[in-house]
Amino acid sequence: MFSSLGTSDSRESKAKLVLNINTTLSLAHDKSFADVLHDIAQEIRTSIGAHQSAVSFIPDGDFQRAVHTHSFSSKYEKYNSYDVMPTGKGIWRLVIDQRKSVRFTEEELYSHPMFKRFSELKDARGLEHPPMPGWLASPVKRPNGEVVGVLQLSDRFEGDFDEHDQEYLEGMAKLTSIIFELQYVNHDLAEKTKQAELAERKLRRAVSSLQRQNQEIEQFVYVASHDLQEPLRTIIDLSEKLKKDYADTLDAKGNKLLSFVSDSSNRMRNLVKGLLEYGRIGKNKQLKSVDCIKLVKAVKKDMKTSIEEVDGELIINDLPIINAYETELRVLFQNLIANAIKFRRKDVPPRVVVSAKPNNGWTFSIEDNGIGIDKQYQDQIFVIFQRLYNQSEYPGTGIGLSHCKKIVELHGGNIWVESTPNEGSTFFFNIPNL
Structure with missing residues (x-):
């Protein structure tokens, strides 16, 4: 700590200011914000040599969020518990409005109209505001340029506050502004962390809900498909028996209807089989x-x-x-190659080329x-049960x-297709490094 800086040697005061900045920064390590403000109040009071000091932080001019702390010498020991928070209406409002330091002697201070309201303040226990023989604030x-705090000193040990005291206090105000900026960063980080945690909780709930829904859908598909298997098998067996036993008895219309029932039942069986396979993917x-x-x-x-x-x-x-899921990957290649063979042109034999290129993993292509x-249908084809062609033409x-x-x-x-009608298609899919 240092004695009063009330000296004509400006270089000495600047040197002491630098030393006090380093001291204050060391005080800020691993302490709460309120404790850091108290340390600053203690530092400026003992360094200049005064009986009272106070430090206030008013973020964004919001006095509801203000943090205020003070330091008293033994002369004002009973005021250590004084807990009136700043309201922005006291004498130090001058500092905020003028955006510069204010220095008063005792006579100047007590004759100022704004100080009268300020000096009459009492806390909840009735303890009056401490007397202030002289005042300096920055x-x-x-x-x-926004003012977000005030440093105050009162009752100098010897004489009135002078320009060297003011120079020191302004230097400490610049240091304190750095600490206040850190508080803004910490506040913003805390808010963002809070928002991120809230978003993460919402995401976890959404994922959990989606997983439950997927499980319910898969269970429904599985159960429904199994439940459909038996009646479908019965319909198909009966259709085949009717064909065998009564084909000669039925007329052309009857045989046509019977064939329709048989074909429809077989298509339904294939659909059920496809649903079961779809539900098993990834199991x-x-x-x-x-x-x-x-x-x-x-x-x-x-x-x-x-x-x-x-x-x-x-x-x-x-x-x-x-690295891949081998069974599923085999189904993937088989389906794409089978499609390329099935949706062939009538005028040329089908030609299918399977290739791959490195691309943050590998991008595979199946070209036919x-x-x-047609471009307008290139997204639609990946939706389940979506068909572009007649069943009789392309079953x-x-x-x-x-x-x-x-x-x-x-x-x-991801999977996508690039295609030109009557010329061919290339299906692409990428598999990242797993």
Whole structure:
């Protein structure tokens, strides 16, 4: 600590100011904001040599959020418990309004009309405001010039406050402004942390709710599909029996209706099967290293007959070894290759090329020379049960590409298509590094 800076040596006061700045910064370590303000009040009081000091922080001019602390010498010991908070109506309002330091002798202070209201303040226990023989106060400003606090001193040990005391206090006000800025940062950080925690809780609740809904939907699909299996099997068996036993008895219209029932039942069975498979995607998944060339070659072997029947060609370029869910990945390639074969043009044999390029993981492509897809339908095709073509022309359930989308998203990737009608389509999907 230092004795009064009331000296003509300006260099000495500046040196002491620097030392006191370092001291105050060290005081700020691991302390509450109110404790730091009290330390500053204690520092400026003992450094200049005064019986009273006070430090006030008024964030954004809001006195409801103000933090106020003071320091008294033994002369004013009974005022250590004085707890009247600043209201912005006292004598130090001059500092805020004028945005500069104010220095009064005792006579100047007691003759000022604003001090009279201020000096008559009492706390809840009736303790009157301490007397103030002389007063010095400096504003604490933010970088934009906004006044957000005041440093005050009263009752100098010897004589009146002078310009050197004012110079010191203004220097401490600049230091205090740094501490106030840190408080703004801490407040903003606390608010953002609070908001982030609130958002995280909402997100967790939403995810939990979505998971429950997904589980309920999957359970419903599974149960409903299983419940449909038996009556469908009965309808199909009866249709086949009727065909076998009564085909000669029924007329052309009857046989046509019977064929319609049989075909519809088989389509329904395929839909139920597709729903069950869709619901099982991701169940008991197991991440492992997958050699994509071997996997696609296995798919090609399985599809050998269907490819040869249409004189098709499946070209497999260099493919990577990746971490993936092998069973699901195989279904993905099989569905996309099967689609490329099915939606072929009548004038040329189907040609399918499977390739891959590194791209924050790998982006795979399945390119064909088929009928293509109009741009307006390129998003619609990934929605479950969405079909673009007549059942008799291109039979299917409308679930295959929705399977593909779910499998790609299971890996954390995206799937899309680029296509020109009557020229072909290229389906892309990316698998990030897992």
